[in-house]
Amino acid sequence: MLFSNRLVIFGMVVIGLFSILTARLFELQIIDGQEYLENFLLKTKKTITTEGSRGNIYDVNGNLLAYNKLAFTVVMENSDEFEKLGKANKTGTNFERNKMIHNLIQTIEANGDEIVNEFPITVTSNGRLKFTVSGNSLTRFLKDVYSITSVDKYEGDERIKVQRLLESSVDDVFKYLSTGQGGLSGSGKMFEIDESYALEDALKIMAVRYSVYMNRYSQMKPVTVANDVSEQTLIAIQENPEDFPGVSVTQNSLRVYNDSKYFAHIIGYTGTISTSEMEEMNEGLTEDDYAYYRSTDTIGKSGIEQKMEQYLKGKKGTKEVYVDNLGKILQVASSTEAKAGNNVTLTIDAELQKYCYNILERRLAGILLAKLTSASEGGSNKLIPINDVYFALIDNNIIDIDILSSEKATDHERFVYGKFVSKMQSILTRISSQLKDGAKQKDLSKEMQEYMLIVYSMLSEQGILNSNLINTSDTVYLDWKNDRISLEEFLRHALKEEWINISELELDSAYYDTEEMYSALSQYIVRELEHQADFDKLLYKYMIKSGILSGKDVCLLLYEQGVLSKEDIDYSSLSNSAINSYEFIKRKIRKLEITPAQLALDPCSGSIVITDTKTGEVRALVSYPSYDNNKLANGIDADYYASLVNDKTNPLYNRSTQQKTAPGSTYKPLVSIAGMEEGYIDGWSIIDTKGIFTSITPYAKCWHYPSSHGKINVQTAIGVSCNYYFYELGYRMGLSNGKYSSDKGLNTIAEYARLFGFDRKSGIELPESEPNISDYDAVRSAIGQGTNSYTPSQISRYATALASEGDLYNLSILDYVTDSEGVKIVDFGPELIDQIEIDDSSWSAVKNGMYEVVYGEKSSISHLFTALGDNKIAGKTGTAQENTKRPNHALFVSYGPYADPEISVTTVIPFGYTSSYAAMTASDVYKYYFGLLTEEEKNATTALLPDSGAVSND
Secondary structure, X not given: OHHHHHHHHHHHHHHHHHHHHHHHHHHHHHXXXXXXXXXXXXXXXXXXXXXXXXXXXXXXXXOEEEEEEXXXXXXXXXXXXXXXXXXXXXXXXXXXXXHHHHHHHHHHHHOOOOOOOOOOEEXXXXXXXXXXXXXXXXXXXXXXXXXXXXXXXXXXXXXXXXXXXXOOOHHXXXXXXXXXXXXXXXXXXXXXXXXXXXXXXXXXXXXXXXXXXXXXXXXXXXXXXXXXXXXXXXXXXXXXXXXXXXXXXXXXXXXXXXXXXXXXXXXXXXXXXXXXXXXXXOOOOOOOOOOOOOOOOEEEOOHHHHHOHXXXXXEOXXXXXXXXXXXXXXXXXXXXXXXXXXXXXXXXXXXXXXXXXXXXXXXXXXXXXXXXXXXXXXXXXXXXXXXXXXXXXXXXXXXXXXXXXXXXXXXXXXXXXXXXXXXXXXXXXHHHHHHHOOOOHHHXXXXXXXXXXXXXXXXXXXXXXXXXXXXOOOXXXXXXXXXXXXXXXXXXXXXXXXXXXHHHOOOOOOOOOHHHHHHHHHHHHHHHXXXXXXXXXXXXXXXXXXXXXXXHXXXXXXXXXXXXXXXXXXXXXXXXXXXXXXXXXXXHHHOOOOOHHHHOOOOOOEEEEEEEOOOOEEEEEEEEOOOOHHHOOOOOOHHHHHHHHHOOOOOOOOHHHHOOEOOHHHHHHHHHHHHHHOOOOOOOOOEEEOOEEOOOOOOEEOOOOOOOOEEEOHHHHHHHOOHHHHXXXXXXXXXXXXXXXXXXXXXXXXXXXXXXXXXXXXXXXOOOOOOEOOOOOHHHHOOOOOOOEEOHHHHHHHHHHHHOOOEEEOOEOEEEEEOOOOOEEEEOOOOEEEEOOOOHHHHHHHHHHHHHHHHOOOOOOHHHOHHHOOOOXXXXXXXXXXXXXXXXXXXXXXXXXXXXXXXXXXXXXXOOOOHHHHHHHHHHHHHHHOOOOOHHHHOOOOOOOOOOOOOOOO
């Protein structure tokens, strides 16, 4: 019986255990089986790539120019939480995702940080949307937005639609990304950004969503939302993870550039690799290669960052890991450490570079002050009327006229805007009248002529007036181009000839006559002009000219918009009329509180190139104005980039290697050598100069005309820069059996231009424009005019060859490369590409002539160099004309010390009036180089006015 009871108990225990096991198995397999299966399947092996830090960039003395710093970075990756929240709250996935992003942006900005915003759409101060890119950049953006890889793969109506999408307005793009409306079939609802968001907030949400959208094929890589955030932002996000699903704060390496504006054109910047760059860099590689680039990699975009990418880029590391369905790393199977990139040392002397940039800006400001006039017109001397300065502040967007009509406008801004509205209404009425019964263009005032041209340009740019259809030999078209008819007459003719795209006009029916079409066109013009920035600026220009808007009104806007601080003592003086606006502007330019770059008036730019004459190494490569490359690395600041693109001084342009000018009289030493070496003259040949050269037509005048330099030899001709002497020399080179052939003379000059490297780029490891040796007019080409056109870098190599008596180097800004341990792995060294064989007597005549330029009895610039004392130099001035309506270009090439040259200094100031101004700047450089300046003089930050009497017209 006892045994039987024990069996019963045992059986019950077994049954109980079996029941528990069965229930557990039921739970595991039936109830939770799918979840466990998914989790099991999602425990996968993945490869995580780790980035090697980018190498540093140093100057020749070991000063750090570019490096990396660790910073907190806010990143975001996909999260299933939004879908769950959308279902739970019955709001939808996009609603919850946008809500979180908005909350995240507010948190970041509340702590003084900014999101990374490379999205090329911005909101203007008056609440309008605007693209921040144009041209090819805009086309690429539109292709990305609408997922268009190639227009060619579409046919028929779909192809037409694709082509129209690539002409989308900014409002079209915003609507499409917000709602999905207006795109190709199958686009979906895109980001579904609720209309309840303010426009600026909606655009920021769109910017983040767009970054995620563009990363949709690389979802293992999180998207960066904000770089270099504060500890407050870090804490706010980490302490509230439930509010920010998919968001984390990581440590990331950011690229930093010291003293950025001085070196931006040299160093360049980094950025995320583009599709075309990735295709180029990965050619011949497989995905398994360590050097293979992926869509989220950083690459050098310009300058040395781009040129030395293969050295600077760190070597990637990898981790083979197992992760669960949440992406959590469960196990590290294997790993390979990332390696830092190599370090690059330049030949540039950072302190010299900085001094040259600053002195160039100070000299440019001084020239502006010297040429400033209170008169309404500049006259034949091309002075700068003060009204041009007031307008320049508006024209170059230093004063933002959009703010004047915004809700945030101050009382003074609203006051100015009220005047503007009144002016606009008046002019629109006059334009409307002109379109109905117009006078001939030539009979209009200059102001009305400009408005009519704005209308013509607007219609052309908007495609209303189809320039491709216009018959350019049509007599009515030619009459319009020559101001013989009114715009009304031309537009009526354009309608008749079907040059007008009437589909864009608002017509009530499909049946209309020519008069109805013209009426619709006129209404369209008046309506559209109200939204044209160029038209707005033209209105302000004539408001200033007529006195409707005073100089004081304009200057006070500088304070209202924060360009200048109201704490400035001059604010109260200006407000109370203790100083007038003319004196105020002069004071601000003198203090460099308003810079030449901001005004974008002539001159507003320049370059200085300094070389080591014994090696061809570049010690300074200055381009003014410049930009802050920190704002383009680590994610482009879209608004800042847009401001650079719209800046009339084009600060992204490297003038030292890309801006070409005629060399002017700096070319005369080369032509002298050609003349002596080919036997047309010798060092003592006398030419009786007459002031005006009459052997060709049209006649060629010397700058000294109606005077002449008399009977002179080549040394003196260089010293006084006599044009007549070199006209005669160019003419002799073209003579054959008593007959003149310009081509023969050009060929002789070109042969020696090639010897001095003018047929190729300078060798500097940066983008450089192609040189152009003159192929027109041997006589004028002999004084550096004709079609001669070279960059400062190319002229600098020529100056270096003159200093070294024939050593032609490839100029270089690269010194050497070391690995991360400091071991030198590449030494670039000097590259002597040719030794120009010239007779000693020719060198002697040329160098003596260049010495006379600086120190001769008839030198117009000798007083500029007296402060150098025993540190003698030689040089050659050059003044080159490009546009008769603008000042001449100013050039000066030089080397020193004269007896044993160490450096060459080439200074080019486009539209700089006179070569003396370029020579002054070079003199400042030599004072620095020879150690003749005090610390106070080196660090001065005020404009330097030209020395009195410093005028050279050669």
